[in-house]
Amino acid sequence: MKKVGKFIYIGLIFLFLYLPIFTLVILSFNDSKNPSSIWKGFTLRWFEEIFSRSEWMEALINTFVIGILAAGIATVVGVAACVGIMALSRRQRIWMLQLTNIPMVNAEIVTAISLMLAFAMFGISLSRGTILFAHICFCLPYVILNVLPKLRQTGTLAYDAARDLGAGPLKAFFSVVLPDIMPGVATGFLMSFTMSVDDFVITHFTRPSGINTLSTLIYSQQKVGIRTSLCALSTLIFLIVLLVLLVRMFVMNRAAADKTLKGGT
Amino acid sequence: MANILELKKVSKSFDNELVLDELDLEIRENTFLTLLGPSGCGKTTTLRIIGGFIKPDTGVVLFEGNDITDLPPNKRQLNTVFQKYALFPHMNVSENIAYGLKISGKSKQYIQDKINYALKLVNMDDYGKRDVAQLSGGQQQRIAIARAIVNEPKVLLLDEPLGALDLKLRQDMQYELIRLKNELGITFIYVTHDQEEALTMSDTIVVMNQGYIQQMGTPENIYNEPENAFVATFIGDSNIIDGVMVRDRLVKICDVNFPCIDEGFGQNKPVDVVIRPEDVVLDEPGRGQMDGVVTHLIFQGVHYEMEVMAGGFEWLVQDTVMQPVGKEVSLRVDPENIQIMNKPASEDEEAIVVDV
């Protein structure tokens, strides 16, 4: 009896989380411009509309280019920063981590307007570049927080051993340290990319009019009225997210399995 | 003495793998009983069934004659000391010890007195206000014991409590536990895979393997008269040799007749013969019961351990006198040091997979 109740509770929560998404997916095949209308037959035209309209394609390209650049730059800068932070004294390091935490705990809208004001103050007009800069800023903490603990775990021993065996500092870093912290680096990059692609608030305030990412385009489209094409977009995004997460789970499981294999005697 | 605990035909399987098979066990009041066996033998499962953390698939558990099989752990009059101490990290030492007493609604004064008493008992008088995270492994273990015994359980269950400690500390704690047991006058049920620990502390040892009790008895009993090959190999080192019982009091090993003291095995019956390495006496060639050559030699502190090839069998021998490798020797075994065991009748009974 208790077990049944538990099962129902867990089921209801997940139903609550997934029902709206599944509704969107189903409605995206509905042959009606208004998504909340009753079923009018199966169609794929809303998917065609997404792919045929240049505004959606542009937004898509903007989103992914900014996402990859922001995550990439944040990863390089962040990993270098972690190495640098290791050389700092304990006190300095705590300071750095406090500063790193600010964008994480700050309200997004405050981060957004603060960047907007800073750009305005220095006379920088908004462009794709300002969006990119803003994205790098909020991605950096994710890289740091994923890489620094790994780097601490790795510690100095492997690096020192490599140097002792005659490797130069760069060679030692790339051949010994980097492979060891790679899981953290990869997670940092992936999280950054996701945050960037998913971001709405900060882009909303740091973009010039006329330049859209998917999020800002969705926002302005829904203001005009929700068309069924938004449902089609949801379906696409859901499928992509599903795919990415499945791959990630697979990779993580493989890594875990490798680890236990190596760990076992 | 009455039985404080009884397990009757208790079986348990996990994921279709039988861990306990119709286990029967009677535990007398005020004994120090050890469940001993390799990992996976069912000893911890037995303890957890007694503690109430696992329900047996079949069978009953009796506590002072009452069926407690379906009683949850919080309603049982026994307490457990867990393998990794399981101290509550968000409470300090005193709060940990007081937890069970608070649950049962004891007065503040009573609780304070009990805390002081328990801390004194485990030699940790001034540690009441400490954070548990600041304590060493050995200290945490003492607090875990204190936390259990303040509730005055009739039975204390200890699940490999010394497993995480280093050797020296482990030995100290063994004496502590014996002292505690004597001071408290309650029943201890102790789980370990360490045969030395079991031999040192227990009144009664239950040797388990693959869900069966292999032998139950006093430490001397278990060590000197192992009932089967598993017990003989698991407890201490031993030579287990195929032999033939020629008749009562005479066994043929490696084609040599050895007088022994066992009777009732019948005539010309194949048996397993157990001889402890310290019971093999080496001498000049020709003087003993059979001749051989020393093949290995290791110094082990209190004695030398040697292997002697004789009669086609490699004999393990421990002696304080060294014989160099290659030396020809003779060996002799006194009749009372030869232990005869029946060959296992079935695969099931054999159960001699030792993986420690």
Add this chain to the structure above:
Amino acid sequence: MFKKKSLAGPYMAFILCGTIIPLLAVLYFALVDKNGSLTFANLASIADPIHLKALGLSLLLAFICTVICLLLAFPLGLMLRKSGGNKGFVIFLLILPMWMNFLLRTIAWKILLQKNGFINMILTSLGLGELDILNTPTAVVLGLVYDFLPFMILPIYNVMIKIDNSLVEAAYDLGATPFKVVKDVILPMSMPGIISGITMTFVPAMTTFAISEILGGNRILLIGNIIELEFLHGGSRNVGSGLSMVMMVFILISMALLNKFDKNGEGTVV
């Protein structure tokens, strides 16, 4: 190992230009008027009844949302912890909706809640009448809970499954009832997860403008909506900055209260 502090240089530059200077800019704009002279009028503009109402509503809705999320997430964490299950798969199921664009997820509720939408279709066919909550605070709370529930569940679940089961067994062993085990052991040990769950829910819920805009129409104005209007729709940046500073103060007060509650919570365990 690494002696190169300078490697942190580019990052320091990003912190300086991307975090510190911008925040100082907000402070500056909040304290000056259009002509650049010092004024407290921007901060004081919170007293404007519209602003005050928006701030109050934001605090209220965020509070309700956080409480509902906590009440839903804590028992769920307990159940998931007990049922064991595949940890990776559970986390996968929780992350999946989180990774969906939150605007689309919010829009989904707008579609569902519409007068002739899916939910009303079911309700009327069951003869239960119509639900007309779109453009009300109820709809906004629903959207907030929906969007932020995973942010509450995930940290709580993560902390809970790490609690060593032998601690739970130890509490049972010492006589605790299942309720006491939760109250004395699991709850205090889950506190870090609960705190970060509350933070991750309350702050975004209180400062959102998109969710209230989508599900509240133009009728529900939260403090985030006011700030957005001031910055992007012809208002005053100075007033917007002033209101942001006030909002920040309220967030900090809330977090301070939370920390105080946390310490009290720990104290009551004894």
